[in-house]
Amino acid sequence: MRIVRRPGAFVCGIDAAMDVIGGKWKVLILWALNERTHRFGELRRAVPGVTEKVLSSHLKELEDDGIVHREVYAEVPPRVEYSLTPLGLSLNAALEPLAQWGRDHIYRGEGEGGVEVGADAGAAVGVEAAVGVGAGAESESRLVPGPSVSRLPRPWWG
Numbered sequence: 778m779r780i781v782r783r784p785g786a787f788v789c790g791i792d793a794a795m796d797v798i799g800g801k802w803k804v805l806i807l808w809a810l811n812e813r814t815h816r817f818g819e820l821r822r823a824v825p826g827v828t829e830k831v832l833s834s835h836l837k838e839l840e841d842d843g844i845v846h847r848e849v850y851a852e853v854p855p856r857v858e859y860s861l862t863p864l865g866l867s868l869n870a871a872l873e874p875l876a877q878w879g880r881d882h883i884y885r886g887e888g889e890g891g892v893e894v895g896a897d898a899g900a901a902v903g904v905e906a907a908v909g910v911g912a913g914a915e916s917e918s919r920l921v922p923g924p925s926v927s928r929l930p931r932p933w934w935g
Contacts, residue, residue, distance in 0.1 A: 797842050797868070802827045803835050804872065807861070810845065811869045814860040844868055 787793040798804055802824060809815060809823040821832055836859060839845040844865040850856040861869065 794868075794871070797839075797844065798872075800835060802831060803839065806832070806835055806839065807844070807865065807869055807872070810859060810861045810865070814858050816856065816858055820859060839865070 787796065798807070805824045805827075806820065809820055812823075815823060817832070817836075820836075821827065821829060824832065827835075836845060836847070840847050843862055846860050846862050846865075848858045848860070850858070
């Protein structure tokens with residue numbers, strides 16, 4: 778594994794980190810690889826919306842930066858798997874506070890605050906909505922997220 782530094786001086790640590798994770802898809806790729814090792818096609822499906830060209834380019838950059846390990850198996854047909862290196866795992870750990878900030882601010886209420894994530898994991902604050910399809914369909918009430926919810930799904934990135 779070789780680590781390639783991009784040209785130019787970094788202003789601060791955030792600048793250096795953003796050089797590695799900058800872009801729309803890299804953090805989502807890291808999230809998917811944090812879950813488990815993926816083959817290219819699995820990774821493409823795990824990150825909806827990313828094109829093959831961009832995914833390939835980002836994986837190459839993350840590999841060059843020492844974040845992602847690419848394992849090529851000498852089989853027919855060829856098999857390639859991508860996983861996180863120890864450096865990649867430490868990067869995911871460093872992104873955890875950013876993910877928490879995102880979860881806390883995913884729904885902005887009136888005023889200043891965002892979402893309050895409390896100890897009461899079962900309760901959700903929301904608005905009631907009627908759910909039904911077509912004429913004569915039975916409708917049911919359910920809670921949909923409003924400006925504040927007490928529990929959000931917890932993937933590391935938000």
